[in-house]
Structures are given as C-alpha cells and as structure tokens.
Amino acid sequence: MKSVEAIIERALGLKPGSIKDDASAKTVTEWDSLGHLKVLTELDSEFDGKLAEIDALAEATSIKQIREILLAKGVLTG
C-alpha cells in the first residue's frame, strides 16, 4: 500500500517526495477544487472503492485531515 502522500502526489501529477505530511490545499498549488477531486478519486481507487461513501472527505483538504478520517473509518490502520 502506498503512503497517503504518494497517492496525493500521483493524483496531482507531482514528483515523488515533493510533498510533506503537513501539506494541504493551502500549500500545494495543484491542490485546487479540481485537484481535490483527483486526490479523492485516486485515494478511493487505491483503497478499493471504500471511500466514496465518506462525506467528510469532501472538506478534508490536508494530509492530516485525510489521514484522521481514514483512521477513524478504519480504512487506514495506525
């Protein structure tokens, strides 16, 4: 399983290792509204379609928020 950072980098067309775990839509230019949908779609694909029903992800625009939601929903394990 790839890291959340790596999945987001791929979704946004960024170089591997280019974003850190404190990255968010405020700090990454490519992470705009369209980029956010790409991020969620890529994550959903990586986690076998388990994320589409998680409404809270729509407002989760940082790696920290995304990771917290995925942990709370049991998609990620600590």
Add this chain to the structure above:
Amino acid sequence: MPMKTEISGQEFAVKVPWAEAPLLQVKTQSDVFVPTDTSLLLIEAGRKLERPLGKTLDLGCGCGVTGLALAQLQSCALPLYASDISAAAVALTVENAGNQGVACVARVGSLFEPWGGERFDCIVDDVSGISDEIARISPWFPSGVSCRAGRDGASWTVSVLEQASKYLTPGGVLVFPILSLSDEKKIMKIAQERFAEVELLLERQWVLPDSIASKTAVLSELIGDGMISCVKKFGKIIWWTRVFAARNVAATE
C-alpha cells in the same frame, strides 16, 4: 490539464503545463461563452492526438481559446479555421487570433453551415452539450448566451456527429466531448453508427456546482428519465466529461 486564470472580468490567461507552450492570453466579453473546463480538456485532448493535426476547425469557437491554444502548441496547420453561431464570438476570436499573431479564418454560422465545400484534417467540437434544464440553473450560460441543446443536451453534438464526415478528409479526426449532463448513451450510439473508430482520449470528473446540486428535484427527474448521469461520492454530486476522437476511416462521398 491547462489552467485558466482570470486577469479581469474581460480577460483571462490559459497556461498549458507543457514546456513548449507559452501563456495564452485571451479576451472575452459578457455575450460570448466563457471557456469552461471542457474547453481546456479539449486542448489537452488535442495534444494527445498524433501531430501535426493539419487543417483544423474550431467548431463553436466562442472566444477562440481551444483553436488558439492548439495553434500555439503547433499542433495544427495555419490558418486556423473557426466558427460560431454568435457573430460576437467570431469577432472576438478574430481579435484574439490577431493579438496572438495566429492566422485565422473565422466565419459566423450554425455548425457546418459556413464551411460548404471545405474539408478538415481535424475538427474540434466545442458546441453546447448539456441539458437545457441544467444550463438554465448553471453558472455557465450567462444571459445572452444560448444552450438550446434540448432536454437531453444532445441535439448539437448529434448534429455534429451526423454531418462531420462530410467535412473531414479521409483519415481526418473529429474530437468531441460527451458530458454526463447530457444523454451519453444516445450520443455514443450515433458516434458509433457514424464512425468506425471512436477512441476515448481522456476523462475527467467534476464536482457539480452548488447552484445545480441544490436543485435536487430537477436533477432527480433528469437522472430518472435518462437525460443526464451523476453519482454521489465523497458527499458531493460528481459528473464527468469524456473526450473522444472519431476517425473518418473511409473516404466519404
């Protein structure tokens, strides 16, 4: 995907994320359709085709952004050909082409009406392609800009598909989008009937703007009647655009 940046209410810049392409600055005005992400997607799709595209027509050119971007990418031969049903749009395309130093032959008329006797190696279709009922509640069609694609959003695109082979050279390609805010199945059926080769170039999903998403009764009825397609994901209503290339394989009459 190219990015659009508004410079003022009357002007915006398009930056395509490919090294060889400079920034394209384009004027628009209130009575001309302002390019949406579908126009930007068509630029990206054009780049995916085998180059050079040759003699190219930007059909439903609006302010000309799609054709001008392809010209700047050196994807198409010059002059660029462009047409729109709106005289204001054609005038704006001529102005924008002049500002970019792109030779352009632009004509006013509905679909292929201005192009009798002409054939093109590439036609890029950017005519209205969403349900009228969606257009009315969307932010994309300001007053003075018409959609008139029918309740199923398919009428213009179907007309393009039905006529395009007469205006394509043998081997020529029609690049056209199908938006899920129209009857995708109906359009695809016509495309496959008219063209031996229909290739998906790219697909992009979008979040439905709140002004449309909040009209749940309108959406439910259109979805229920098979006029449009959307899905709910991540707490949002998602729709999508697919861009296809239809190749005119056989020589036509």
